[in-house]
Amino acid sequence: xxxxxxxxxxxxxxxxxxxxxxxxxxxxxxxxxxxxxxxxxxxxxxxxxxxxxxxxxxxxxxxxxxxxxxxxxxxxxxxxxxxxxxxxxxxxxxxxxxxxxxxxxxxxxxxxxxxxxxxxxxxxxxxxxxxxxxxxxxxxxxxxxxxxxxxxxxxxxxxxxxxxxxxxxxxxxxxxxxxxxxxxxxxxxxxxxxxxxxxxxxxxxxxxxxxxxxxxxxxxxxxxxxxxxxxxxxxxxxxxxxxxxxxxxxxxxxxxxxxxxxxxxxxxxxxxxxxxxxxxxxxxxxxxxxxxxxxxxxxxxxxx
Numbered sequence: 001x002x003x004x005x006x007x008x009x010x011x012x013x014x015x016x017x018x019x020x021x022x023x024x025x026x027x028x029x030x031x032x033x034x035x036x037x038x039x040x041x042x043x044x045x046x047x048x049x050x051x052x053x054x055x056x057x058x059x060x061x062x063x064x065x066x067x068x069x070x071x072x073x074x075x076x077x078x079x080x081x082x083x084x085x086x087x088x089x090x091x092x093x094x095x096x097x098x099x100x101x102x103x104x105x106x107x108x109x110x111x112x113x114x115x116x117x118x119x120x121x122x123x124x125x126x127x128x129x130x131x132x133x134x135x136x137x138x139x140x141x142x143x144x145x146x147x148x149x150x151x152x153x154x155x156x157x158x159x160x161x162x163x164x165x166x167x168x169x170x171x172x173x174x175x176x177x178x179x180x181x182x183x184x185x186x187x188x189x190x191x192x193x194x195x196x197x198x199x200x201x202x203x204x205x206x207x208x209x210x211x212x213x214x215x216x217x218x219x220x221x222x223x224x225x226x227x228x229x230x231x232x233x234x235x236x237x238x239x240x241x242x243x244x245x246x247x248x249x250x251x252x253x254x255x256x257x258x259x260x261x262x263x264x265x266x267x268x269x270x271x272x273x274x275x276x277x278x279x280x281x282x283x284x285x286x287x288x289x290x291x292x293x294x295x296x297x298x299x300x301x302x303x304x
Contacts, residue, residue, distance in 0.1 A: 010142050010169050010195050014188035032197075035190050039201045042168075042184045043209075050209055053164045053180040057136050057210065058217045060162065061096070062290060065134035067211070068126075069099035070152040072116030074196040075140040075166075075203060076101030077108055082207035088236075090220040091228030097211055100125045102148040119151025126155050133160030138210070140203055141165070142195035144172020144183075153177050166206050168199040182206060219292030222247065227266045227293070231259075240265045248272045269293060274300045 017031050057067055069079030079099030086097045102121065103112025115121060131137065137156035139149035144167035153163050153174065164180035175181035184206060186198040215221065220228045225247060231237040243265055244255035250272065258268035262282055270293050271282050289295040 010199050011193045012188045013192050017190050032190050035198055039186055039198050042186045043202055043205050046182050046184045049182045054210055054213045056162050057214045060136050061218055063134055067097045068135055068137045069140055070149050071140035072102035072146050072148050074200045078203045078207055079140050082211050086211055088230050089226055090215040091230055116146050116148045119147050122148045122152035123155045126152055136162045139165040139174055141174055142168045142199040144169055144174035150174055166203050168202055222293050244268050270296055
């Protein structure tokens with residue numbers, strides 16, 4: 001498929017940065033900063049579309065579905081960054097939110113020639129992880145024309161997946177394919193075609209929103225605390241104890257004891273907030289609500 005750059009918004013020339021190569025250091029930085037400020041407004045325009053996708057994603061998670069990002073180059077790296085942060089932050093498995101990148105994991109640090117142009121490679125990658133209709137597949141591509149991503153989306157649709165995309169140009173082939181297109185139009189780049197800049201920033205913001213909001217709605221956050229944080233180092237152990245202490249008003253020492261007794265921050269919190277001292281009861285209530293504390297507390301009230 002021939003690439004027509006004239007039809008891709010992110011490939012056009014930015015008239016405000018034409019003389020950037022003869023500008024002073026502070027002038028260059030100012031031009032970059034001026035363009036970056038436009039990104040948040042572009043993302044704001046697509047929030048209703050992001051919300052639709054998130055609501056469908058939460059439903060998929062409750063049915064044991066997965067979020068699978070697909071991308072190449074910068075777009076793939078952004079998907080990976082978002083996916084790999086979710087297990088330590090929200091306690092989900094590495095399978096629940098993942099990213100398939102054209103060329104595989106090694107392409108994160110060094111591009112694999114021709115990988116992004118292969119639709120067959122995308123199908124192979126999705127088959128390898130046994131994609132099913134329970135999963136939601138989101139293609140990330142600045143131009144919305146990356147063959148790897150388009151091939152993946154077409155295959156995902158053929159097995160019954162809900163699909164979405166994050167693109168930064170209008171009227172792309174990818175956006176026309178998916179159920180939930182997110183088109184955050186960021187315009188011409190500071191350096192013509194360098195979509196690691198404004199386009200990449202918009203994609204990162206949207207991925208942050210999708211994963212974080214879905215995790216909040218899954219009960220992985222109480223108030224604004226990450227209550228499924230995995231205490232895998234000293235800082236995170238201290239954070240876990242602090243979370244329990246700050247929400248409940250008990251001392252750090254008491255919080256430490258509660259976490260040790262019940263086995264996690266979430267279970268300790270639920271035990272304290274529900275006045276439940278029985279480990280089995282705590283597990284029972286949280287299992288019934290897939291770990292959603294507020295829903296579990298409602299069950300306790302209903303059973304009183």
